[in-house]
Amino acid sequence: MMDAIDNKCTDPIQATEAKDAERPKWDNKAQYLLTCVGFAVGLGNVWRFPYLCQTYGGGAFLIPYLIALVCEGLPLLHLELAIGQKLRTGSIGVWYSISPYLGGVGLASMTVSFLVGLFYNTILAWVLWYFFHSFYNPLPWHHCPTKPNLTEYIEECKQSTPANYFWYRETLNISPNIESSGIIQWKLAVCLAAAWCIVYVCFIRGIETTGKAIYVTATFPYVVLTIFLIQSLTLPGATLGLKYLFSPNWETLKNPKVWLDAATQIFFSLSLAFGGLIAFSSYNPEKNNCERDAVIVGCINSATSIYASIPIFAILGFKAQTNYEECMNSNINNLENTFNISDQNITETNYKEWLTYLNATNQGLDGSLNLTTCDLHTFLNKSASGTGLAFIVFTEAVTKMPGSQVWAVLFFIMLFSLGLSSMFGNLEGVLTPLLDLHIVPKWMPKELLTGLICLVSFSIALIFCLQSGNYWLEIFDSYVGSVPLLVIAFFEIIAVVYIYGINRFNNDIEWMTGRRPNLYWQVMWRVISPLMLLVVFLSYVIVEAQKQPTYSAWNPYHAQNLPYPDWVFAICVLLSAVPCCLIPLGALYQFIQLLNKHTNRCTAEPYDVET
Amino acid sequence: MLTGILLLILLPPMVAQDLCKDGKEGYKVRLSIKTALGNDAYEWNESEMFFFRSTLAFSMRKYFKQDTYDISNILVCHETQRVSFVFVVTSPVNRTQLIPKEEVEQAVRLNKHRINNAFLLSDMTLEFVGIPPTLAAPITYSTPPWLIVFGVVIGVVAVGILSLLMSSVTKRRRAKEKGVGLGEEEEGREALPKENGTALGSLGDKDGVYNQGFSNEDRITTL
Numbered sequence: 001m002m003d004a005i006d007n008k009c010t011d012p013i014q015a016t017e018a019k020d021a022e023r024p025k026w027d028n029k030a031q032y033l034l035t036c037v038g039f040a041v042g043l044g045n046v047w048r049f050p051y052l053c054q055t056y057g058g059g060a061f062l063i064p065y066l067i068a069l070v071c072e073g074l075p076l077l078h079l080e081l082a083i084g085q086k087l088r089t090g091s092i093g094v095w096y097s098i099s100p101y102l103g104g105v106g107l108a109s110m111t112v113s114f115l116v117g118l119f120y121n122t123i124l125a126w127v128l129w130y131f132f133h134s135f136y137n138p139l140p141w142h143h144c145p146t147k148p149n150l151t152e153y154i155e156e157c158k159q160s161t162p163a164n165y166f167w168y169r170e171t172l173n174i175s176p177n178i179e180s181s182g183i184i185q186w187k188l189a190v191c192l193a194a195a196w197c198i199v200y201v202c203f204i205r206g207i208e209t210t211g212k213a214i215y216v217t218a219t220f221p222y223v224v225l226t227i228f229l230i231q232s233l234t235l236p237g238a239t240l241g242l243k244y245l246f247s248p249n250w251e252t253l254k255n256p257k258v259w260l261d262a263a264t265q266i267f268f269s270l271s272l273a274f275g276g277l278i279a280f281s282s283y284n285p286e287k288n289n290c291e292r293d294a295v296i297v298g299c300i301n302s303a304t305s306i307y308a309s310i311p312i313f314a315i316l317g318f319k320a321q322t323n324y325e326e327c328m329n330s331n332i333n334n335l336e337n338t339f340n341i342s343d344q345n346i347t348e349t350n351y352k353e354w355l356t357y358l359n360a361t362n363q364g365l366d367g368s369l370n371l372t373t374c375d376l377h378t379f380l381n382k383s384a385s386g387t388g389l390a391f392i393v394f395t396e397a398v399t400k401m402p403g404s405q406v407w408a409v410l411f412f413i414m415l416f417s418l419g420l421s422s423m424f425g426n427l428e429g430v431l432t433p434l435l436d437l438h439i440v441p442k443w444m445p446k447e448l449l450t451g452l453i454c455l456v457s458f459s460i461a462l463i464f465c466l467q468s469g470n471y472w473l474e475i476f477d478s479y480v481g482s483v484p485l486l487v488i489a490f491f492e493i494i495a496v497v498y499i500y501g502i503n504r505f506n507n508d509i510e511w512m513t514g515r516r517p518n519l520y521w522q523v524m525w526r527v528i529s530p531l532m533l534l535v536v537f538l539s540y541v542i543v544e545a546q547k548q549p550t551y552s553a554w555n556p557y558h559a560q561n562l563p564y565p566d567w568v569f570a571i572c573v574l575l576s577a578v579p580c581c582l583i584p585l586g587a588l589y590q591f592i593q594l595l596n597k598h599t600n601r602c603t604a605e606p607y608d609v610e611t
Numbered sequence: 612m613l614t615g616i617l618l619l620i621l622l623p624p625m626v627a628q629d630l631c632k633d634g635k636e637g638y639k640v641r642l643s644i645k646t647a648l649g650n651d652a653y654e655w656n657e658s659e660m661f662f663f664r665s666t667l668a669f670s671m672r673k674y675f676k677q678d679t680y681d682i683s684n685i686l687v688c689h690e691t692q693r694v695s696f697v698f699v700v701t702s703p704v705n706r707t708q709l710i711p712k713e714e715v716e717q718a719v720r721l722n723k724h725r726i727n728n729a730f731l732l733s734d735m736t737l738e739f740v741g742i743p744p745t746l747a748a749p750i751t752y753s754t755p756p757w758l759i760v761f762g763v764v765i766g767v768v769a770v771g772i773l774s775l776l777m778s779s780v781t782k783r784r785r786a787k788e789k790g791v792g793l794g795e796e797e798e799g800r801e802a803l804p805k806e807n808g809t810a811l812g813s814l815g816d817k818d819g820v821y822n823q824g825f826s827n828e829d830r831i832t833t834l
Contacts, residue, residue: 128764132757146746153746194765201771209775337641340691344645447779 023088024207026283031211033293035280036081038218038421040270040301043123043390046418050245050309051385052265056258057249062306064253064262069302072532073266075524076489077277078294078517079496084278085290086508090432091275094282095492098500100593104586105491106433108579109275112484113429115575116274118457119476120426121199122464123387124419125192127412129171130391132191134408141166142399159556163396171391174554175467178568182467189465196458199423203454204447206431207283210424217417217424224414225308228407232314235401241317244380245309260543263536268481270301273488276425279432289513291521312389319397320379327374334369387470390415427453471551479572483544484579486537491583493530502526630699631688636709637699638719639740644694647736655694660687664698666726667719671700671710674718679703716742 026032053061087094092106133140144157144165152158157165168174175182202213232238252258271277281290325348332346339358346354384393390411398407430453434440440449464473496505502525510516517525549569550561564572631637640663645652653659664685671680680703690696700710719726719742727737734744 129757132760135756135760143747145749150746150748151743190761194761194768197765197768197772201768201775204772204775205779336693337695340693340695342645342692342694343643445779445783447776 024283025285026207027211029288031214032280032284033296034214034218035207035211035421035424036277036293036297037300038214039276039280039425040297041218041221041304041418042269042271042422043120043415043419044265044269045301045305046308046312046415047387047389048385049265049269049305050312051383051389052261053309054245054313054383056255056261057252058244059246059248060250060253061258061262064259065266065302068259068263068266068532069298071524071528072263072536073270073272073302074294074298075521075529076267076272076493076533077270077298078291078521079493079525080272080277081281081290081294081297082505082509082512083496083500084281085284085286085288085512088282088286089436090279090282091429092433093436094278095495098495100590101587102491102495102499102583103590104583105488105495106275107586108484108488108582109273109278110430110433111579111582112480112488113274113276113426114457115476115480115579117423117426117430118461119464119473119480120419121195121423121457122192122461122469122473124199124416124423125188125195125465126171126387126391127415127419128195129188129191130395131409131412131416134405134412137405139395139399139404139408140170141395142404156556161392161396163392163399164556166395167387167391168554168556172470173467174470176555177553177562178468178471178551179565180468184462184465185467185469188469189462192461192465193458196454196461199420199427200451200454202420203424203427203431203450206446206450207280207428210428214421214424217421220417221414222304224410225311227410228311228315229307231401231407232311232318235314235318237318237321238314239317240321240376241313241315241380242310244317245313256539257543260536260539263532264482264486264540266302267489267536268485269305270298271422271425273485273492274425275429275433279428280425282432287512287514291509291513291515291517312394315394315397316383317380319393319400320376320382322397322400323379324374324376327372327379331371331374334371338369471553474551475568475572476575479575480579483537483541483576486533486540487580487583490530490533490537493525493533497525497530630701630707630709631686631697633699636712636715637688637697638712638715638742639689639695639697641693641695641738641740642730642732643736643738644730644732647732660690660696662729666722666729667698667700670718670722670726671715674714674721677703720745 026035056064083094083098084090087097089097090106091109092103095102095105141163144153144162146153154165156169160168171188173182173185202210202217267273281288281293284290328348328351332348332351335341335346335354335358336343339362341354382393383389394411395408398404398411401407427450431450434449435446463469466472496502502522505525506516506522549564549572551564553560553562642655644655661682664682664687667685668680668682671684672678680700684701684703684706685698686701687696687698700715702708702710719739723734723739723742723745727733730737
């Protein structure tokens with residue numbers, strides 16, 4: 001019997017080499033880098049960073065942002081890429097290799113990747129919907145729809161704006177609150193199906209096919225951003241928007257919330273803790289300079305954020321300028337009509353003089369005039385982030401540009417490519433662990449597995465096509481894509497530095513890259529990054545716990561913030577807690593397995609890492 | 612006698628002015644010529660007013676389908692520098708009777724497009740206060756554009772999926788045929804031992820048997 005055991009254990013190296021040969025590989029280094037960059041650069045770079053920059057004092061925000069990149073973003077990025085490249089499995093395999101009790105970390109990553117993929121592709125479905133409707137002339141969100149008698153616009157649209165109406169009523173057909181679910185919007189469901197089909201055709205064979213698609217989806221957004229940059233700088237009011245964005249307000253640096261938001265923005269922007277980056281680097285050849293890759297990806301991600309905010313804010317400045325001019329014109333019209341002054345006599349420049357003159361000559365009449373105060377800064381302050389920026393503010397701005405269809409089409413294709421390349425990372429974070437766990441039957445081809453993943457995700461994501469779907473999406477966005485990731489990342493860094501062993505990790509990197517990581521990496525990994533993660537996590541939880549959980553329900557007449565009902569809030573807490581709980585549950589499961597373990601299993605390691 | 616003649620001459624215009632100034636059946640009109648035309652703006656004078664009154668008379672003719680309306684039926688007052696004024700329409704049969712507001716409104720709405728074009732203005736720059744402009748009717752498409760774009764996208768995607776699936780099926784089939792070919796060769800060479808039913812018979816399974824001995828599941832670290 002002992003002979004049998006020896007035979008089974010003598011030749012594990014051949015087995016791993018054979019397995020490695022059948023493991024997919026990148027065609028070239030560029031594919032790998034583009035995939036990582038595409039995963040990191042997503043919708044958040046375009047619609048979250050400019051908003052944060054503008055809210056937190058413009059150029060001054062770059063300081064906490066860059067500090068967070070250096071202290072938190074780059075170390076974690078390097079860590080994930082290195083550990084994936086060394087241990088050559090997906091997220092579950094990597095953490096299980098480090099310690100069987102940490103398998104739950106990988107499981108949590110996989111769950112978060114799956115849940116995020118659900119709502120992220122729904123956003124892409126919305127982008128597709130807008131893309132399809134950008135081929136209309138005039139754009140459907142330019143004018144309100146009219147009542148049947150053709151004398152006036154629909155009431156709901158009159159109260160808000162055409163862009164708002166098109167987004168909330170014609171696209172989402174949103175219900176007044178989260179409890180009323182309404183029916184599934186079949187048009188959105190069709191767009192969702194189209195989005196998942198596009199994802200499937202790119203993802204059908206894993207990195208074999210995404211590696212080809214990424215050449216287009218990762219580079220195209222930069223082309224469009226450059227086009228928008230050039231065009232937006234020619235618009236009137238562009239410099240106004242840019243000045244507003246970048247003029248630093250150093251006072252905001254005293255507010256701790258700025259530092260918290262900078263840290264969380266860097267963290268989520270780099271797509272850490274999803275398991276996707278580990279999966280991507282696990283397909284690398286063993287000797288690859290992961291340190292340089294990490295620095296490249298991190299810097300490109302931040303540079304893209306800054307680069308994208310320039311055209312965004314130029315266009316927002318243009319929009320503010322246009323709104324200001326419309327406001328002034330309506331006031332001028334008012335004055336001209338009331339006092340029968342010949343038109344074009346009052347202009348923006350002499351408006352103030354006319355007003356004082358009319359005030360002096362016609363006392364008491366001013367109160368009844370209904371003049372709105374037109375302040376350029378109020379219009380500039382009306383910035384937005386997220387779907388509000390893309391689907392309301394930006395679409396409105398596009399209608400005021402000449403050739404609006406072209407700009408709309410370009411913008412939505414850009415958003416779609418940005419989101420698609422991030423989706424590849426999300427799905428890879430689900431696919432690679434599944435393949436490495438060997439729970440997939442041997443007869444199932446990869447195409448079928450990826451198809452099943454897409455089909456299951458599509459079916460579950462149909463809840464976002466309900467009339468209350470947008471409310472649920474915001475819940476998923478704030479509760480799944482935040483706290484669990486911070487927890488996972490904290491466990492990741494503790495696992496590598498203190499359980500796997502920082503010295504062993506340094507040796508691995510030296511073997512892979514030819515250079516031992518220098519003092520910066522050592523300090524960051526051992527002390528600063530875990531500490532920073534802990535502080536960010538605690539402050540995030542404290543800040544969120546102090547706020548009343550409310551959501552803004554659609555009301556065309558006035559902004560409305562409703563509290564979440566109890567059962568919805570319970571779901572929110574579950575969404576945050578379940579991925580986190582998978583970590584201790586994984587450890588517990590392993591402990592139970594240990595108690596039931598047979599003693600005649602082969603316990604030798606297939607290869608000893610330390611030799 | 613002289614006063615009588617004077618009265619007779621001056622009375623109709625005075626009555627007309629009173630009819631107009633009453634304001635109950637009249638509509639206020641506002642023109643913003645400079646806003647609409649900029650440098651090509653024409654000056655508003657008596658001739659333009661004459662033109663305007665004739666377009667209104669034309670509208671009344673078209674609406675009632677009678678050729679009885681004349682420029683003298685259109686009375687104008689309260690002219691200002693804004694270029695705004697009030698007008699009323701008198702009945703061609705009885706000069707002291709005014710046409711009711713609603714009918715004037717219908718007549719104007721019917722021909723607003725012609726009136727706008729006559730003055731090179733638009734609904735925004737030629738306002739009839741109280742008569743809402745007829746908004747553009749929503750364009751109806753026989754095939755909505757979004758369906759066309761959607762069809763194109765779905766078509767391309769479907770072709771992509773099918774071609775990728777077909778290529779992987781053919782790849783698998785070719786690999787299987789190669790494997791079967793090799794297996795047949797080996798079976799041909801070793802036909803004799805088959806009679807004993809040795810382990811070579813299990814060569815039929817191309818993928819081999821998953822050997823639990825090489826399982827990675829027990830990779831434990833030094834913890």
